[in-house]
Amino acid sequence: MKSAVTNLPNDDHVMRHVSWTRLRKDEDDNILGFLPDAFQRNENHTSLSVNWLEYFEGDRQNQIQGSVRMFRKTITVRPKSAFGIGNVAKIKEVCRSNGANVRIVYEPEENNPSHSGIRRLPRDDFSLLEALAADAFVELVHNTAIPLDESGE
Protein backbone atom coordinates (compact mmCIF):
# COMPACT_ATOMS: atom_id res chain seq x y z
CA MET A 1 0.00 0.00 0.00
CA LYS A 2 1.25 3.46 -0.88
CA SER A 3 2.07 5.74 1.99
CA ALA A 4 -0.26 8.56 2.93
CA VAL A 5 0.57 12.01 1.56
CA THR A 6 -0.99 15.37 2.19
CA ASN A 7 -1.28 17.04 -1.20
CA LEU A 8 -1.79 14.84 -4.24
CA PRO A 9 0.89 15.24 -6.95
CA ASN A 10 0.02 17.65 -9.74
CA ASP A 11 0.49 15.00 -12.42
CA ASP A 12 -1.99 12.63 -10.77
CA HIS A 13 -5.74 12.37 -11.25
CA VAL A 14 -8.89 12.11 -9.18
CA MET A 15 -12.20 10.45 -9.97
CA ARG A 16 -15.65 11.68 -8.89
CA HIS A 17 -18.84 9.63 -8.89
CA VAL A 18 -21.74 11.44 -10.60
CA SER A 19 -25.34 10.30 -10.30
CA TRP A 20 -27.80 10.20 -13.22
CA THR A 21 -29.53 13.38 -12.08
CA ARG A 22 -26.24 15.38 -12.18
CA LEU A 23 -25.20 14.25 -15.65
CA ARG A 24 -25.39 16.68 -18.55
CA LYS A 25 -27.68 15.25 -21.20
CA ASP A 26 -29.23 16.34 -24.44
CA GLU A 27 -32.99 16.43 -24.96
CA ASP A 28 -33.03 12.71 -25.74
CA ASP A 29 -31.15 11.78 -22.56
CA ASN A 30 -27.86 11.06 -24.33
CA ILE A 31 -25.07 11.73 -21.86
CA LEU A 32 -22.82 14.63 -22.87
CA GLY A 33 -20.89 15.34 -19.67
CA PHE A 34 -21.51 16.77 -16.22
CA LEU A 35 -23.71 19.45 -14.75
CA PRO A 36 -22.14 22.03 -12.40
CA ASP A 37 -24.12 20.43 -9.57
CA ALA A 38 -22.00 17.27 -9.92
CA PHE A 39 -19.20 19.13 -8.17
CA GLN A 40 -21.13 20.80 -5.38
CA ARG A 41 -19.96 19.48 -2.05
CA ASN A 42 -22.48 18.45 0.56
CA GLU A 43 -23.47 21.16 2.97
CA ASN A 44 -22.09 19.26 5.96
CA HIS A 45 -18.82 18.28 4.28
CA THR A 46 -15.69 20.39 4.24
CA SER A 47 -14.33 18.84 1.05
CA LEU A 48 -15.58 17.34 -2.20
CA SER A 49 -15.09 13.57 -2.13
CA VAL A 50 -13.01 11.98 -4.88
CA ASN A 51 -10.86 8.88 -5.34
CA TRP A 52 -7.14 9.19 -6.04
CA LEU A 53 -6.69 7.29 -9.30
CA GLU A 54 -2.96 6.64 -8.99
CA TYR A 55 -3.53 4.94 -5.66
CA PHE A 56 -4.45 1.88 -7.69
CA GLU A 57 -1.73 -0.25 -9.24
CA GLY A 58 -1.32 -1.06 -12.92
CA ASP A 59 -1.94 0.78 -16.13
CA ARG A 60 -4.54 3.48 -16.66
CA GLN A 61 -7.36 1.02 -17.38
CA ASN A 62 -6.54 -0.99 -14.25
CA GLN A 63 -6.55 2.20 -12.18
CA ILE A 64 -9.95 3.21 -13.55
CA GLN A 65 -11.37 -0.25 -12.88
CA GLY A 66 -9.91 -0.26 -9.38
CA SER A 67 -11.38 3.12 -8.55
CA VAL A 68 -14.84 2.33 -9.93
CA ARG A 69 -14.94 -0.94 -8.00
CA MET A 70 -13.89 0.89 -4.85
CA PHE A 71 -16.83 3.25 -5.34
CA ARG A 72 -19.15 0.28 -5.79
CA LYS A 73 -17.96 -1.17 -2.49
CA THR A 74 -18.40 2.00 -0.50
CA ILE A 75 -21.35 3.94 -1.94
CA THR A 76 -24.50 3.27 -3.94
CA VAL A 77 -23.65 3.28 -7.64
CA ARG A 78 -26.61 3.03 -10.02
CA PRO A 79 -26.40 1.61 -13.56
CA LYS A 80 -26.67 4.89 -15.46
CA SER A 81 -24.35 6.88 -13.23
CA ALA A 82 -20.88 7.84 -14.43
CA PHE A 83 -17.48 8.96 -13.20
CA GLY A 84 -15.52 12.09 -13.99
CA ILE A 85 -11.73 12.13 -14.08
CA GLY A 86 -9.69 15.29 -13.67
CA ASN A 87 -6.00 16.09 -13.46
CA VAL A 88 -4.93 17.55 -10.11
CA ALA A 89 -3.02 20.49 -11.58
CA LYS A 90 -5.84 21.30 -14.01
CA ILE A 91 -8.46 21.27 -11.26
CA LYS A 92 -6.36 23.66 -9.19
CA GLU A 93 -5.75 25.91 -12.20
CA VAL A 94 -9.46 26.08 -13.09
CA CYS A 95 -10.35 26.86 -9.49
CA ARG A 96 -7.60 29.49 -9.22
CA SER A 97 -8.78 31.26 -12.37
CA ASN A 98 -12.21 31.43 -10.74
CA GLY A 99 -10.88 32.86 -7.52
CA ALA A 100 -10.61 29.71 -5.40
CA ASN A 101 -7.33 28.41 -4.05
CA VAL A 102 -8.22 24.77 -3.48
CA ARG A 103 -6.12 21.99 -2.01
CA ILE A 104 -6.46 18.40 -3.18
CA VAL A 105 -5.43 16.15 -0.36
CA TYR A 106 -5.24 12.48 0.41
CA GLU A 107 -7.87 11.59 3.02
CA PRO A 108 -7.89 7.79 3.30
CA GLU A 109 -10.90 6.23 4.97
CA GLU A 110 -11.14 2.83 6.59
CA ASN A 111 -13.29 1.37 3.84
CA ASN A 112 -11.79 3.44 1.02
CA PRO A 113 -8.01 3.89 1.15
CA SER A 114 -8.04 5.88 -2.11
CA HIS A 115 -10.41 8.52 -0.75
CA SER A 116 -9.26 12.11 -1.22
CA GLY A 117 -10.85 15.51 -0.98
CA ILE A 118 -10.90 18.85 -2.74
CA ARG A 119 -10.78 21.38 0.08
CA ARG A 120 -11.64 25.08 0.15
CA LEU A 121 -14.00 24.61 -2.78
CA PRO A 122 -16.74 27.28 -2.62
CA ARG A 123 -20.02 25.47 -2.33
CA ASP A 124 -22.37 27.62 -4.36
CA ASP A 125 -20.30 29.36 -7.03
CA PHE A 126 -22.22 28.32 -10.17
CA SER A 127 -19.54 29.64 -12.57
CA LEU A 128 -16.75 27.80 -10.80
CA LEU A 129 -18.70 24.55 -10.62
CA GLU A 130 -19.53 24.89 -14.33
CA ALA A 131 -15.84 25.45 -15.11
CA LEU A 132 -14.95 22.30 -13.19
CA ALA A 133 -17.60 20.37 -15.10
CA ALA A 134 -16.50 21.65 -18.51
CA ASP A 135 -12.76 22.19 -18.28
CA ALA A 136 -11.34 20.18 -15.37
CA PHE A 137 -13.20 16.86 -15.26
CA VAL A 138 -12.81 16.27 -18.97
CA GLU A 139 -12.92 12.47 -19.00
CA LEU A 140 -16.17 10.57 -18.48
CA VAL A 141 -16.41 6.86 -17.66
CA HIS A 142 -19.79 5.16 -17.87
CA ASN A 143 -20.48 2.83 -14.96
CA THR A 144 -21.68 0.19 -17.40
CA ALA A 145 -18.30 0.29 -19.16
CA ILE A 146 -16.57 -1.29 -16.17
CA PRO A 147 -17.30 -5.00 -15.72
CA LEU A 148 -18.12 -6.43 -12.32
CA ASP A 149 -15.27 -8.16 -10.49
CA GLU A 150 -15.36 -11.70 -9.07
CA SER A 151 -17.18 -10.50 -5.94
CA GLY A 152 -19.90 -8.84 -8.01
CA GLU A 153 -18.68 -5.30 -7.33
Add this chain to the structure above:
Amino acid sequence: MTSIITPEAPSASTAMSASMLASVDVDPKFMKIAHDIDSLLNQLSPSKAVVAPPETQVLEQQLFDALAAVKILTSQVAMHLDRELRQKFFQQLDSLHDVQEWEPGDEPIREASFATFLKAILSINPARRPGLGLSNTGNLVAAWTTGRDRLTIEFQPNDRVRWVLARYRDTDEPARFAGQTHVFDLGEGLAPHHPEHWFSHEERSDEPSQ
Protein backbone atom coordinates in the same frame (compact mmCIF):
# COMPACT_ATOMS: atom_id res chain seq x y z
CA MET B 1 -50.69 5.44 10.75
CA THR B 2 -51.79 8.08 8.30
CA SER B 3 -51.63 11.77 8.91
CA ILE B 4 -53.44 14.56 7.17
CA ILE B 5 -51.47 17.56 6.16
CA THR B 6 -52.84 20.97 5.46
CA PRO B 7 -51.99 23.05 2.42
CA GLU B 8 -48.93 25.13 2.80
CA ALA B 9 -49.62 28.82 3.16
CA PRO B 10 -48.29 30.86 0.26
CA SER B 11 -44.83 32.06 1.11
CA ALA B 12 -44.17 35.76 1.21
CA SER B 13 -41.88 35.48 -1.77
CA THR B 14 -44.41 33.48 -3.79
CA ALA B 15 -47.08 35.99 -3.03
CA MET B 16 -44.70 38.70 -4.03
CA SER B 17 -44.08 37.17 -7.42
CA ALA B 18 -47.53 38.11 -8.72
CA SER B 19 -47.15 41.68 -7.64
CA MET B 20 -43.69 41.79 -9.13
CA LEU B 21 -45.23 41.00 -12.49
CA ALA B 22 -46.75 44.42 -12.60
CA SER B 23 -43.35 46.04 -12.46
CA VAL B 24 -41.89 43.95 -15.26
CA ASP B 25 -42.50 44.72 -18.91
CA VAL B 26 -44.06 41.47 -20.15
CA ASP B 27 -46.88 40.46 -22.43
CA PRO B 28 -50.19 40.70 -20.47
CA LYS B 29 -51.28 37.31 -21.87
CA PHE B 30 -48.14 35.78 -20.46
CA MET B 31 -48.69 37.53 -17.14
CA LYS B 32 -52.07 35.81 -16.93
CA ILE B 33 -50.47 32.39 -17.52
CA ALA B 34 -47.78 33.10 -14.93
CA HIS B 35 -50.44 34.16 -12.46
CA ASP B 36 -52.34 30.90 -13.10
CA ILE B 37 -49.18 28.91 -12.40
CA ASP B 38 -48.69 30.76 -9.11
CA SER B 39 -52.31 30.11 -8.12
CA LEU B 40 -52.00 26.41 -8.84
CA LEU B 41 -48.76 26.22 -6.93
CA ASN B 42 -50.54 27.37 -3.80
CA GLN B 43 -53.39 24.90 -4.09
CA LEU B 44 -53.44 21.54 -2.40
CA SER B 45 -52.94 18.92 -5.09
CA PRO B 46 -54.71 15.55 -4.75
CA SER B 47 -51.38 13.80 -4.41
CA LYS B 48 -50.68 15.83 -1.29
CA ALA B 49 -54.00 15.27 0.45
CA VAL B 50 -52.95 12.23 2.45
CA VAL B 51 -49.32 11.66 3.11
CA ALA B 52 -47.74 8.92 5.16
CA PRO B 53 -45.17 9.95 7.75
CA PRO B 54 -41.66 10.29 6.36
CA GLU B 55 -40.41 7.25 8.24
CA THR B 56 -42.85 4.97 6.47
CA GLN B 57 -43.02 6.75 3.15
CA VAL B 58 -41.26 4.62 0.62
CA LEU B 59 -39.02 6.09 -2.00
CA GLU B 60 -41.30 5.14 -4.85
CA GLN B 61 -44.17 7.05 -3.28
CA GLN B 62 -42.01 10.13 -2.79
CA LEU B 63 -40.92 10.09 -6.41
CA PHE B 64 -44.47 9.46 -7.58
CA ASP B 65 -45.79 12.36 -5.53
CA ALA B 66 -43.13 14.73 -6.82
CA LEU B 67 -43.79 13.75 -10.42
CA ALA B 68 -47.57 13.88 -9.99
CA ALA B 69 -47.37 17.39 -8.58
CA VAL B 70 -45.38 18.80 -11.51
CA LYS B 71 -47.49 16.96 -14.08
CA ILE B 72 -50.67 18.35 -12.58
CA LEU B 73 -49.12 21.79 -12.67
CA THR B 74 -48.21 21.28 -16.33
CA SER B 75 -51.66 20.01 -17.23
CA GLN B 76 -53.20 23.23 -15.95
CA VAL B 77 -51.29 25.24 -18.54
CA ALA B 78 -51.40 22.50 -21.17
CA MET B 79 -53.18 24.72 -23.66
CA HIS B 80 -50.06 26.88 -23.86
CA LEU B 81 -47.69 23.99 -24.47
CA ASP B 82 -47.43 21.88 -27.59
CA ARG B 83 -48.70 18.35 -26.87
CA GLU B 84 -45.58 16.66 -28.15
CA LEU B 85 -43.36 19.02 -26.19
CA ARG B 86 -45.33 18.26 -23.03
CA GLN B 87 -45.02 14.52 -23.54
CA LYS B 88 -41.27 14.81 -24.14
CA PHE B 89 -40.81 16.82 -20.95
CA PHE B 90 -42.80 14.19 -19.04
CA GLN B 91 -40.57 11.45 -20.45
CA GLN B 92 -37.48 13.37 -19.36
CA LEU B 93 -38.92 13.92 -15.88
CA ASP B 94 -39.85 10.23 -15.58
CA SER B 95 -36.34 9.28 -16.60
CA LEU B 96 -34.85 11.69 -14.04
CA HIS B 97 -36.95 10.08 -11.30
CA ASP B 98 -36.35 6.47 -12.30
CA VAL B 99 -36.35 4.59 -9.01
CA GLN B 100 -33.71 2.21 -10.36
CA GLU B 101 -31.34 5.17 -10.79
CA TRP B 102 -32.22 7.04 -7.61
CA GLU B 103 -29.36 7.47 -5.19
CA PRO B 104 -29.46 8.11 -1.46
CA GLY B 105 -29.45 11.81 -0.76
CA ASP B 106 -30.97 12.85 -4.09
CA GLU B 107 -33.91 15.24 -3.77
CA PRO B 108 -36.95 14.86 -6.06
CA ILE B 109 -37.99 17.84 -8.13
CA ARG B 110 -39.46 20.78 -6.20
CA GLU B 111 -42.79 21.93 -7.47
CA ALA B 112 -41.86 25.59 -7.01
CA SER B 113 -38.75 25.11 -9.13
CA PHE B 114 -40.80 23.48 -11.86
CA ALA B 115 -43.23 26.39 -11.80
CA THR B 116 -40.31 28.72 -12.54
CA PHE B 117 -39.21 26.38 -15.32
CA LEU B 118 -42.65 26.45 -16.92
CA LYS B 119 -42.70 30.24 -16.86
CA ALA B 120 -39.25 30.36 -18.43
CA ILE B 121 -40.13 27.92 -21.21
CA LEU B 122 -43.33 29.82 -22.00
CA SER B 123 -41.40 33.07 -21.94
CA ILE B 124 -38.30 32.22 -24.02
CA ASN B 125 -40.02 29.55 -26.12
CA PRO B 126 -36.89 27.71 -27.30
CA ALA B 127 -37.18 25.63 -30.48
CA ARG B 128 -34.91 23.03 -28.98
CA ARG B 129 -35.67 21.28 -25.71
CA PRO B 130 -32.95 21.21 -23.05
CA GLY B 131 -31.48 18.19 -21.33
CA LEU B 132 -32.73 18.04 -17.74
CA GLY B 133 -31.05 17.41 -14.41
CA LEU B 134 -31.56 18.15 -10.73
CA SER B 135 -29.59 20.16 -8.22
CA ASN B 136 -28.76 18.83 -4.77
CA THR B 137 -31.84 20.61 -3.43
CA GLY B 138 -34.25 19.36 -6.10
CA ASN B 139 -34.18 22.39 -8.35
CA LEU B 140 -34.61 21.61 -12.03
CA VAL B 141 -31.50 22.29 -14.12
CA ALA B 142 -31.77 22.71 -17.89
CA ALA B 143 -28.77 22.25 -20.14
CA TRP B 144 -28.38 23.22 -23.78
CA THR B 145 -25.18 22.05 -25.45
CA THR B 146 -24.00 23.07 -28.90
CA GLY B 147 -20.66 21.56 -29.73
CA ARG B 148 -18.47 22.53 -26.76
CA ASP B 149 -20.61 25.56 -25.97
CA ARG B 150 -22.81 25.16 -22.94
CA LEU B 151 -25.78 27.01 -21.48
CA THR B 152 -26.98 25.86 -18.07
CA ILE B 153 -29.95 27.31 -16.18
CA GLU B 154 -31.07 26.42 -12.66
CA PHE B 155 -34.72 27.14 -11.88
CA GLN B 156 -35.20 28.16 -8.27
CA PRO B 157 -38.39 28.70 -6.30
CA ASN B 158 -39.97 32.14 -6.24
CA ASP B 159 -39.33 32.87 -9.93
CA ARG B 160 -35.57 33.08 -9.56
CA VAL B 161 -33.16 31.67 -12.14
CA ARG B 162 -29.42 31.51 -12.29
CA TRP B 163 -27.56 30.75 -15.45
CA VAL B 164 -24.04 30.26 -16.71
CA LEU B 165 -22.86 29.93 -20.29
CA ALA B 166 -19.54 29.13 -21.89
CA ARG B 167 -18.55 29.79 -25.50
CA TYR B 168 -15.34 28.48 -27.00
CA ARG B 169 -14.37 30.72 -29.89
CA ASP B 170 -11.00 29.92 -31.46
CA THR B 171 -9.14 28.96 -28.32
CA ASP B 172 -9.40 26.47 -25.48
CA GLU B 173 -10.18 29.34 -23.13
CA PRO B 174 -13.93 29.85 -23.10
CA ALA B 175 -15.70 33.13 -22.56
CA ARG B 176 -17.91 32.45 -19.57
CA PHE B 177 -20.84 34.59 -18.40
CA ALA B 178 -23.21 34.10 -15.52
CA GLY B 179 -26.28 35.79 -14.14
CA GLN B 180 -29.02 35.53 -11.56
CA THR B 181 -32.35 37.15 -12.34
CA HIS B 182 -36.11 37.06 -12.08
CA VAL B 183 -37.49 34.57 -14.60
CA PHE B 184 -39.03 37.36 -16.67
CA ASP B 185 -35.60 38.96 -17.11
CA LEU B 186 -34.01 35.75 -18.34
CA GLY B 187 -34.48 36.52 -22.02
CA GLU B 188 -33.03 39.98 -21.57
CA GLY B 189 -30.08 38.59 -19.60
CA LEU B 190 -29.27 36.04 -22.27
CA ALA B 191 -29.90 38.28 -25.28
CA PRO B 192 -26.36 39.74 -25.56
CA HIS B 193 -25.00 36.19 -25.76
CA HIS B 194 -27.11 35.12 -28.75
CA PRO B 195 -29.09 32.34 -27.06
CA GLU B 196 -30.37 31.13 -30.44
CA HIS B 197 -26.96 29.47 -30.64
CA TRP B 198 -28.40 26.96 -28.16
CA PHE B 199 -32.12 27.30 -28.69
CA SER B 200 -32.31 26.61 -32.43
CA HIS B 201 -31.99 23.19 -34.07
CA GLU B 202 -29.83 24.62 -36.84
CA GLU B 203 -26.90 25.33 -34.54
CA ARG B 204 -26.79 21.91 -32.96
CA SER B 205 -23.65 19.86 -33.55
CA ASP B 206 -23.06 18.03 -30.29
CA GLU B 207 -22.30 14.34 -30.17
CA PRO B 208 -23.19 12.03 -27.29
CA SER B 209 -20.25 10.58 -25.41
CA GLN B 210 -19.30 7.02 -26.25
